[in-house]
Amino acid sequence: MMEENRKSTLTDDNLIxxxxxxxxxxxxxxxxxxxxxxxxxxxxxxxxGASAFIMTVPTVLEEVKRIVGCPMRRxxxxxxxxxxxxxHATYNKFRAYLxxxxxxxxxxxxxxxxxxxxxxxxxxxxxxxNDYPRIENLLNDYRRYNETLKALELENERLQKILQNxxxxxxxxxxxxxxxxxx
Amino acid sequence: xKRDSQRRNENLMSALELIERREKAHLxxxxxxxxxxxxxxxxxGKGFLKSEGISILIQYGLSDENEEELEKLRLEKESxxxxxxxxxxxxxxxxxxYFMENKAMTMRLRSLLSENRSLKTRxxxxxxxxxxxEDEWDHWDEAVITGYxxxxxxxxxx
Numbered sequence: 001m002m003e004e005n006r007k008s009t010l011t012d013d014n015l016i017x018x019x020x021x022x023x024x025x026x027x028x029x030x031x032x033x034x035x036x037x038x039x040x041x042x043x044x045x046x047x048x049g050a051s052a053f054i055m056t057v058p059t060v061l062e063e064v065k066r067i068v069g070c071p072m073r074r075x076x077x078x079x080x081x082x083x084x085x086x087x088h089a090t091y092n093k094f095r096a097y098l099x100x101x102x103x104x105x106x107x108x109x110x111x112x113x114x115x116x117x118x119x120x121x122x123x124x125x126x127x128x129x130n131d132y133p134r135i136e137n138l139l140n141d142y143r144r145y146n147e148t149l150k151a152l153e154l155e156n157e158r159l160q161k162i163l164q165n166x167x168x169x170x171x172x173x174x175x176x177x178x179x180x181x182x183x
Numbered sequence: 184x185k186r187d188s189q190r191r192n193e194n195l196m197s198a199l200e201l202i203e204r205r206e207k208a209h210l211x212x213x214x215x216x217x218x219x220x221x222x223x224x225x226x227x228g229k230g231f232l233k234s235e236g237i238s239i240l241i242q243y244g245l246s247d248e249n250e251e252e253l254e255k256l257r258l259e260k261e262s263x264x265x266x267x268x269x270x271x272x273x274x275x276x277x278x279x280x281y282f283m284e285n286k287a288m289t290m291r292l293r294s295l296l297s298e299n300r301s302l303k304t305r306x307x308x309x310x311x312x313x314x315x316x317e318d319e320w321d322h323w324d325e326a327v328i329t330g331y332x333x334x335x336x337x338x339x340x341x
Contacts, residue, residue: 080219083211084237091208093245109210110218113237116244117225122253123243125260128271135274142281145331149288152295152320159302159314166309 082109210241282335289335292328296320 098108226236248256303315
């Protein structure tokens, strides 16, 4: 019960190091740790325990620095470089969006990516709908060609048999014809 | 030997990068970590590689539809997606099977045609013209055959 009350007044403070490891720190007051989860560096779990429960924020930061070997920074201070190659049409659209919206590149890209994620299934559906006739035509085209090739194979077998039969027929016929010639 | 193959791979990679750079535009922008975490989770959930997924999402995010059109598309999707997806996937798979079979058969196309022409000539020589059928492949010249090779053998695209 007491724990419940305490959690309801807690505030989150996320910290992250340069390797991508993180520490989620929940403090009761601004400088007292009451809950701390750390990962994914293997040494971090050592940090969990009764001692962390009562550590102050500066002490936690010092301890993290000691374990990880480098200081931790606030999560929101960390940025990541997005490095992609786009087709020229999309790139030009992005430039046009930037000019139209008046946003800085970073905010504009985040907005575009968020819209992309939100409408992912709709856009997938639209692509599927547009691609449907193409696949249908392709299937018909492949099927027609496949049937032609199989007909060619079958015809070769059939013609081969006709020729074999013809040769056989002549062989069986030739003695009689020879007799006729003799008489 | 190992070094040679490593060098070949490196050359191939740099050639591919060069082609990509020439054909595509480079975008390099810094965004906050929180946005990237959300993005990573999304891409992982959809089974995308990061490089591939981000460019697709940018493309989707820049689509021209306004809210009204998106709503229309949403309604359409709800009523048609399951059926359309099922038929589409089946057609695509069948097309793939035909494509692979055609690929294997096209590799024998010259020999099949040559056998067919030789059999027809033999039938003619035997005086059996009436048994020789008229076929569409009788008129396939080198250009047509090369066209099929290009379409089925020298491509991996469906």
